[in-house]
Amino acid sequence: MKKYPAGIREEVVSRIRAGESQRALSQEYGISRWAIHCWLKESVLPKTRGRKPAKTLAEYKYENKRLKMENELLRDFLHSTERK
Secondary structure (H helix, E strand, O other): OOOOOHHHHHHHHHHHHOOOOHHHHHHHHOOOHHHHHHHHHHHHOOOOOOOOOOOOHHHHHHHHHHHHHHHHHHHHHHHHHHOO
């Protein structure tokens, strides 16, 4: 399949979504209707899985400090319940 610039692909897809026919745009741009069909299917699916953005070093340090404090509190609680 021939590669087309992203700008042309986006323009064709947006024009189809605006109501123009695939056949007319296929003839106007000289692109196969199958290629346009694939572009329409492709643009519906997300390209990424929605991963969370990477945390900054400061956020990791804060979380690490909080988790250490939680561990210390739990350890103290367990030690205090064992003695009774």
